[in-house]
Amino acid sequence: MIAKIARKEFIECLRDGRFRWTALIILALLLVSLGLGWKNYSDTKREIDTAQAESRETWENQGERNPHSAGHFGVYAYKPKKPLSLVDSGLDNFSGSTIWVEAHYRNPAKHRQIEDATALQRFGELTAAGVLQLLLPLLIIFLVFDAFAGERTNGTLRQILSIGVKRSSLVFGKILGTTSALFLLLIPATIIGFLALAFATANESLLSSLPRFLLMCVGYLLYFGAFIGIALTVSAWASTTRLALIILLGFWIFTCLALPRLTNDIALNAHPMPSNKEFWDQIYEDMKEGVDGHNPSHVRVKELEEKLLKQYDVEKKEDLPVNFNALMLQQGEEHSNLLYTKRYDEIWNIYYSQERLQEYFGAVSPFLPIRSFSMAMAGTDLRHQKHFIDEVELYRREFVKMLNMDFANNSPTKDGYNYFVGKEVWKKAPKFKYVEPNTNWALQYEVWNIILLSIWCFGALGLSVFAANRMRVI
């Protein structure tokens, strides 16, 4: 019986002009956005690879200078584009993509793509994820809103039930029918998405992206399941098709359109950010007074001097065989590394608090958990951004230390800064190589969103069975 109902529902969908047109438009948008995502991915990847190589080349060919000057010249680290960003570009355009790696300063990631765009960008971006998160639920609503309400208005509901069809079979049939119709759209889209991914990536990164891609698909299925369940429930409950449609559209507007912005403003107000000046003033203060406020820099320098004089058994700083200036610089680095970690983590904790507050609202909107989950799987969310900047910071420490130690070990203190080296030293400097965290790493932060999505999906589908069992027939 269920199969029969599903088949009828499926055929009806296909014959429905509304479905055909909306499905075609959505499929077209999906394909366009995948194509654009692919192009964007490959263009950006090429740009980044070139820029990264150029940065290294400029570094190696900077000519002769003091290693500390070279530390100020520094290199640049570019955030690699993730393969799955072609499906969901997430925060890519809104977060910094480039970090200047230099001595003394841990610099924030800069060059947010959104800085180079007109206000049109703020209307939202056409991505496959956007189509799946925003438009597909609408398609589901258009498909399902009259599932029960329509049969009731036409009087067919009474007939079906009178011939002994179980209400639960009716619901499962409807779920199955609608889902199959949706799959007509989703399966080609998934295949094309996969092909785009395969073409865009090399073999090894395709393999590492595959689990993420599959998990993403599961996430979206749960999301669509939630909307099918909600739409069926409302259709069973509402007295007229018009009412069902209005309620469902209202739900969509609230959950997909208004709530993300509402929660964003609530989160921004609840966890305000310090201004840029406050942030840096604090860091300068820390540097001067010591990270715990008890060992100001001149005291630390004095201690280092005493230690070195003792170690090399000399009377004066000038007699040291190693370069005191360089060791002092390195000591400064070691100290500032601690305080940068502290202060940057404070900022990121504000970001995370804002994110968490938004995620709580996932309990009233399936849109919020799927948005987070999809970004996390694509590797374009806050956690991945933080992972990148932390990796760059580790690299920066290694890079600066290498320069300082070369300076310290190869010139005596009496030469001061008059120690110049060239290419052979620059070539020895470490190269930045970013390794993307694996799927498990990304999943550990997504437990809440996965639970929410599952509750939304199975809860809504369960509710639709319940509502169908209690719905009025006339």
Next chain:
Amino acid sequence: MFTKIIKNEWRNLFAERSFLVLAIVFAVLLGFGIYNGAKWIKERSEKSKALLVAQEKDFADKKEKTAKGFKGSFEPGNFQPDPASPYSIGMGLQYAVLPFSPTAIFAVGQSDILPIDAGVTISSIQRTIAAKAIGENPLSFLAGRFDLAFVIIYLLPLFILALSFNILSGERETGVLQILLSQPLSLKNLLTAKVTAQFVFLYALVLIVTLIGLLVSGVNFSAEGFLVRTILWLAVVFAYTLFWFSLAVFINSFGFSSATNAVACSAVWLILVLVLPSLLNILVSAVYPVPPRSELIAAERSVNLDMRKDGKRLLSEHYQDHPELMPKSEKPDLNDFGLAFVYVQRLIKEKMDETQEKFNNQIENQQNLVSKLRFLSPSIITGEAINDIAGTGLNRHKHFRSQVKEFDKAWGEFFVPKIYRLEKLSVDDFDKIPRFKYKEESTSEVSARVGLGILVLVLMSVGLMFLTFGKLENYRLE
């Protein structure tokens, strides 16, 4: 008869509970949008103000120390530069602040991403904290802000469509239409009266809530330009409301069922508000692609000089080329690290400014294209207009940027020669340090840009109504 229908329509509206709930929700959302805008402006301007206050305090402090003859301290743990050193002030970061316009409450716009506290220094900017901004949570840009502009551009049309998607089909489906038309009343008049009733109600709602919101949030009504900008805003919202009502009646004139109308209305909304702008954004950035930012980095790094190694040569060349910069009393120390640093930084700055111009031009080209393409979607027209009126869009920022550029030049011209001539600032010089004062863009330019948008919105609406009346001739009553 016309007024009777209007009155009747109002009575019907107020009798429907679901409608009242909807209206209250909409009013609350409007209020929340205004609240958020006001909060953003208040916090953001406080931050800017703090910068300016700190700057003036620093100048006053240095002036006082100079007057007392303090020459700086090199004691460990208490390092203080000479307060009268043009190097330490000029190299320091000076902020040029773009104040919010009196009507900024209408839209957060681009003010959360464009630098409204622009850093100015004689050095190249990337060394300063102005270029090391930690910035807002990226998540916030993804979601977008819940400001008044969002409520107007996205939600207002939805509310209009919720009211009027079945303006004729509803009457027809309940059989009321036939009865009504048996009276001496034409379909056109009936429709016009019904739309007028809904329009007046909705517009009044927006007007009242906004007015209360403006009053409560303490906007300065007497500020210069407030009145003109507010009138423009009212006109834009009027025209935008008109457009969506016209669209709803146009869709109704096809004679579909209410459910089909609802689907059609939401589909059109989707295309005009969500899909078209993002497609146009792709087009605009494809026609005028912004070069990769790494070009800016390449420009900065193309000046590849070392102060310690190349300083002496560069400085002696520089003094030969510019004898007017030669200090009068003493000979400059060509090994001076600071002097060489200034020289190299000025070179880098020049290179970077050139490249930055390329970016600015491309964004300007994009913006000009948007100004033309905006006519494809009423929500883009309205979005652009509201940003323009609120002064939080690219146009006013461009105006600001050109003034910052001049200020930057003045700042350099004040300090750099003093540095090369090894001069110190006199007590009087502190009052002569250039200060940034923003000159507001002329409201007539804003009016012209916004006015054209309004005109097109109205023309679109009139066109739709014209088509509707044509189609009504063949409207089937059953």
